[in-house]
Amino acid sequence: MTDPVAPARILVVTAVAAERDAVTAGLRAPAAGSGAITAAGAVTVLAGGVGPAAAAASTATALARAAHDLTPYDLVVSVGIGGGFAPAAPVGSVVVADAIVAADLGAQTPGGFLPVAELGFGTSRHDPPPVLSRAVAGALGAAYGPVLTVSTVTGTAGRAAELSGRHPGAVAEAMEGFGVAEAAAAAGVPVLEIRAVSNAVGPRDRAAWRIGEALAALTTAFGKLPAALADFGKLSPPLEVEAQHG
Numbered sequence: 001m002t003d004p005v006a007p008a009r010i011l012v013v014t015a016v017a018a019e020r021d022a023v024t025a026g027l028r029a030p031a032a033g034s035g036a037i038t039a040a041g042a043v044t045v046l047a048g049g050v051g052p053a054a055a056a057a058s059t060a061t062a063l064a065r066a067a068h069d070l071t072p073y074d075l076v077v078s079v080g081i082g083g084g085f086a087p088a089a090p091v092g093s094v095v096v097a098d099a100i101v102a103a104d105l106g107a108q109t110p111g112g113f114l115p116v117a118e119l120g121f122g123t124s125r126h127d128p129p130p131v132l133s134r135a136v137a138g139a140l141g142a143a144y145g146p147v148l149t150v151s152t153v154t155g156t157a158g159r160a161a162e163l164s165g166r167h168p169g170a171v172a173e174a175m176e177g178f179g180v181a182e183a184a185a186a187a188g189v190p191v192l193e194i195r196a197v198s199n200a201v202g203p204r205d206r207a208a209w210r211i212g213e214a215l216a217a218l219t220t221a222f223g224k225l226p227a228a229l230a231d232f233g234k235l236s237p238p239l240e241v242e243a244q245h246g
């Protein structure tokens with residue numbers, strides 16, 4: 001007799017409703033081939049607010065409610081649009097984090113920026129499970145590297161160079177990943193971060209933003225994601241997909 005496989009429960013946290021809807025559209029129209037697998041899984045897609053504090057609060061609330069209802073989540077995924085570092089992550093591409101880094105949590109000193117960990121408080125980095133995150137990046141054809149969480153969007157070439165210098169290999173910046181990851185870590189749940197690039201990290205240029213293109217890339221990515229996660233034994237179509245607002 002084979003062991004029954006419990007369906008996986010996944011919490012996807014976006015910032016805004018447009019990102020949530022792009023994700024649910026992809027999950028409801030899985031890419032060809034992923035329907036061959038039979039076990040079921042459930043995905044909740046929550047628009048939890050912009051910025052690390054809103055993201056942490058909404059993620060922690062969702063995780064605590066699920067645990068209270070005895071339906072805990074197995075995986076949390078921070079998802080949305082983001083700024084891409086050139087040349088790794090051009091507009092319209094997708095990135096997957098190998099590390100989720102709080103890039104502006106710390107202290108400015110005459111000798112430069114000191115991360116919060118070096119000040120002796122907590123951590124400024126969470127590491128997604130490496131085998132899973134690498135596999136998801138491969139399945140999505142995504143760039144793979146650190147994704148930075150910032151509270152202030154980069155708007156100059158100098159700041160972009162400073163961040164790249166401090167975080168070699170960084171592929172993107174956004175504003176929620178570290179907040180989601182802190183809540184996931186507090187609940188003992190693994191975390192991933194997936195971003196679709198809407199703009200380049202660098203001098204502010206609102207006219208160059210491609211939000212529609214990035215949302216379409218998120219939908220395509222989430223059409224492929226269930227099959228990628230199925231290789232890890234649990235999540236497989238047909239999926240139960242629920243959209244929420246935090």
Ligand SMILES: O=C(O)c1cccc(C(=O)CC[C@H]2O[C@@H](n3cnc4c(=O)[nH]cnc43)[C@H](O)[C@@H]2O)c1
Pocket residue numbers: 015016050051080081082083084150152153154155173174175176198199200201204205206
């Ligand atoms: O007004 C601006 O110049 C500006 C530039 C980039 C982003 C914003 C936002 O208010 C959007 C924040 C929202 O989108 C994510 N996001 C998208 N691109 C970036 C970025 O380059 N750096 C940081 N966050 C970005 C972010 O996760 C928020 O959810 C305004």
